Amino acid sequence: VVELRDIRRDYAVGDAVVHALRGINLRIERGEMVAIMGSSGSGKSTLMNTLGCLDHPTSGSFLLDGVAVEALDDDARADLRNAKLGFVFQGFNLLARTTALENVALPMLYDRHARFADPDARARDALSRVGLADRLTHLPNELSGGQQQRVAIARALVTEPKLLLADEPTGNLDSHTTVEVMALFQALNDQGLTVVIVTHEDEVAAYCKRSVRLHDGEIVSDHPVVPK
Amino acid sequence: VVELRDIRRDYAVGDAVVHALRGINLRIERGEMVAIMGSSGSGKSTLMNTLGCLDHPTSGSFLLDGVAVEALDDDARADLRNAKLGFVFQGFNLLARTTALENVALPMLYDRHARFADPDARARDALSRVGLADRLTHLPNELSGGQQQRVAIARALVTEPKLLLADEPTGNLDSHTTVEVMALFQALNDQGLTVVIVTHEDEVAAYCKRSVRLHDGEIVSDHPVVPK
């Protein structure tokens, strides 16, 4: 369960201030599948970075399963992230000098509770579920844009998170591959994964049950998605 | 005018070979606006890198305005690129430690023929045409994904190229911003710019006059776009 109250995020650029988030109030229950939409620069990635415990709001409160995230120290916040979250970054953020397989295995190797008996097998399985079984040994710069995006998706899912935060996860994918990825997210959501997806594509939002729209750092609409 | 004949591109990965392009035959006339579509990994970016004189095919010939590009040395190829081409990369490829304004001005500062009397003014104009007049001093990591994409677009257009190669230029843009960018490309095409756009979105392809589809490194269809 995610609860944001009056979240604000300002950035200083020279003498100017950019008000990227201007008082966000948002509650997401376990098992929801939510689309976050809005124009370029409206604050979607900034919102995702807050939800992902990767960035500190300027003010406001953020509760994740009842835990006040801002009260935690860096280590405790990192543990919370590793235990509960999967994050697909808008820019993928893959490690450049490691293969697709290693990129996906890494979060499991860092798991403090050593929850994963066979990281190698699990990483292979995650990559084949996104159609990359024949690209395990490729470095990121030996992969197409959509293949890099799918490695980022596999990496986010391999630790069996409770909450998946995906920032434009299908932006570099053709429609067929998009359908495969969204079907995978929906199946995991049916099994209990809470999913928040930033997207600017209506057909991706159509897979979600709720759609939240941002404009200039504020939520301007928040309503259920009408199934087609 | 672009002419590719039996273009092949192989990549070696360990002992394996990836046949990214398997005999591409393609002719594009001046003033065309062509969409390149196809599934993730089908060879679209590899094709664009060949057209952009950024990559050498394994075999086949490439004529750009009658010039055999493969016969040129590196300097001559670089001059040809700077004189004639604008390239929007799928991953943007902005310089991380320079501002939006500097990123856009750079190609003009490197122009051997010093064709541009006032690079600063031209860069400002290009950035405001993509809606970024208030982001000139931001570094790439102080910009949203779609804003970085628009800086890459502005940079590709500012040298007044003859041929624009844009690899998924709207992948990170909401529909309103996408319409603005495609209207800009169409207006420049009306004025004589030859445009080749990789896209996986049908509404983007709808702005083009011809659609070429790749699958597993081959062209599987090539036909006019029926206006909606």
Ligand SMILES: Nc1ncnc2c1ncn2[C@@H]1O[C@H](COP(=O)(O)OP(=O)(O)OP(=O)(O)O)[C@@H](O)[C@H]1O
């Ligand atoms: N440097 C490289 N070394 C090895 N294989 C490569 C390299 N670059 C690309 N490939 C492979 O070549 C194929 C074509 O890649 P390309 O980037 O052209 O695809 P694409 O059509 O642009 O895909 P996307 O829509 O995902 O961007 C892919 O299967 C990719 O894994």
Ligand SMILES: Nc1ncnc2c1ncn2[C@@H]1O[C@H](COP(=O)(O)OP(=O)(O)OP(=O)(O)O)[C@@H](O)[C@H]1O
């Ligand atoms: N580090 C930063 N410093 C200054 N301004 C920033 C920084 N990061 C983001 N911004 C600004 O904050 C605003 C919101 O950015 P954000 O990345 O959240 O937008 P977004 O909705 O994800 O956009 P897109 O759809 O283009 O990815 C933008 O106008 C951007 O220029």
Ligand SMILES: [Mg+2]
């Ligand atoms: Mg974003």
Ligand SMILES: [Mg+2]
């Ligand atoms: Mg590509």
